[in-house]
């Protein structure tokens with residue numbers, strides 16, 4: 308048996324590097340964090356070959372004293388903490404004193420720096436202790452060349468240049484989102500990929516996430532004692548097939564955390580289809596003592612002292628932001644959203660997107676007066692559109708059996724009749740179910756349905772769950788089902804379609820899965836089939852009743868599938884359509 312012996316220093320660092328330096332992007336993350344910790348306001352990143360050949364980063368931070376240069380590359384040497392107490396309330400990105408040493412163990416590193424007081428800079432190579440004078444402006448320059456040149460096994464795990472570059476770009480996006488006050492330059496193989504000027508958080512988020520995200524985003528800023536959640540959350544109309552646009556930060560640090568993502572997921576549960584993923588950039592701020600960041604070497608995981616409290620806070624803050632009832636939106640005017648959406652479909656392609664609306668108030672008022680008197684003349688008793696109790700206004704007409712046209716104080720409101728009704732039903736059934744089994748309505752004439760063996764088996768197996776939802780559905784021979792009762796709220800819907808869709812949903816769920824867990828999806832199916840279908844003629848009073856129901860129903864501006872249920876066109880928006888040629 309071999310005797311025990313201490314490992315050589317380089318090997319120890321190489322082992323440590325295995326945890327921190329997974330790929331070029333992880334090097335980039337560590338280096339940008341160091342620059343930010345040094346108070347940099349400008350960070351320039353240069354990559355070659357996806358960062359494998361070279362990562363060079365130059366900052367204008369406070370720099371490193373010449374006497375400390377060699378220490379900076381040494382393991383367990385840091386300027387950021389000195390005691391356990393410091394560790395427990397650490398506010399800097401770094402604290403382990405390991406990143407540079409780990410990187411220097413698996414790549415060729417050059418570290419150059421100049422403090423504001425020094426007459427010139429100094430430089431050191433990773434494999435030497437010799438410090439040489441160098442011509443540098445104040446700040447720090449780190450070059451990391453030939454990653455994994457001395458650890459070939461590791462090198463084999465690197466992916467294509469394009470993939471490694473994409474990971475680096477993602478790191479840059481994350482860091483840039485959280486640090487809007489810092490100017491970033493990003494160059495790959497000699498060509499400029501990003502130039503981000505220091506500025507407002509909103510502008511930075513827009514540059515990184517794009518106009519489309521922003522057209523559907525709600526801003527939130529929810530301070531609650533020592534906690535604060537701020538950022539931007541996209542409404543379901545902008546949802547994703549993956550989790551690629553979920554940015555969650557804790558005290559400025561990008562993290563992947565189950566507590567946080569679960570809370571966000573829950574906040575969206577009612578308005579987002581189960582197979583879609585929300586998009587958001589959210590910053591949670593709390594006392595550093597309330598969160599342990601020393602959980603994982605790469606620091607992307609955290610542990611909260613009070614994870615239950617944090618979960619509740621995030622869930623409620625986000626749900627509130629997403630549920631602002633129609634007519635009271637804050638982040639973005641619905642009209643602008645509508646126009647942007649239309650633009651995406653190139654319907655109003657020649658409309659300038661962001662230019663200020665240019666109609667003057669007098670003109671707007673006279674249009675309004677004109678519209679009012681016109682409708683008064685038509686014999687309609689038109690309630691005042693300035694009525695603060697009716698943000699969605701009053702119905703004018705139905706268009707093609709699909710849309711309701713209404714006018715409110717701002718101008719024209721277009722409502723997707725089916726989507727809006729679906730939303731209202733969904734919330735109502737949900738409220739009823741929360742109070743107990745849904746009230747069922749017995750059908751005067753039971754409904755007989757031809758059914759396949761799968762549907763019959765599902766109905767038999769899930770009889771109890773169906774009863775909770777208000778359905779009495781039973782097999783009636785080998786090829787038929789009999790429906791004796793349905794939820795009262797849905798009795799006027801398309802029952803055969805409703806029953807079939809519901810059985811299809813139930814069949815998909817593994818038998819062991821509790822219905823409760825899929826309840827919201829079942830509710831969506833039920834509401835969709837219970838809601839008025841296209842081509843149903845509605846009277847003006849019926850339409851007005853729907854508008855009032857929408858106002859009373861939280862989240863009524865999103866149908867359950869995540870489509871918007873209504874849009875607002877202001878008079879200025881409408882005028883714009885006609886002033887195009889000017």
Ligand SMILES: Nc1ncnc2c1ncn2[C@@H]1O[C@H](COP(=O)(O)OP(=O)(O)OP(=O)(O)O)[C@@H](O)[C@H]1O
Pocket residue numbers: 337341342345366368369370371379380384385386387400401402403404405406407408447
């Ligand atoms: N860009 C920089 N500007 C100024 N000082 C720097 C810079 N990069 C590194 N340093 C100094 O070098 C030290 C070592 O950096 P290193 O990244 O290895 O450790 P750390 O940031 O302290 O902790 P961690 O391992 O958690 O990142 C830092 O504590 C800091 O004093």
Ligand SMILES: [Mg+2]
Pocket residue numbers: 337340341400401402406407
């Ligand atoms: Mg560091």
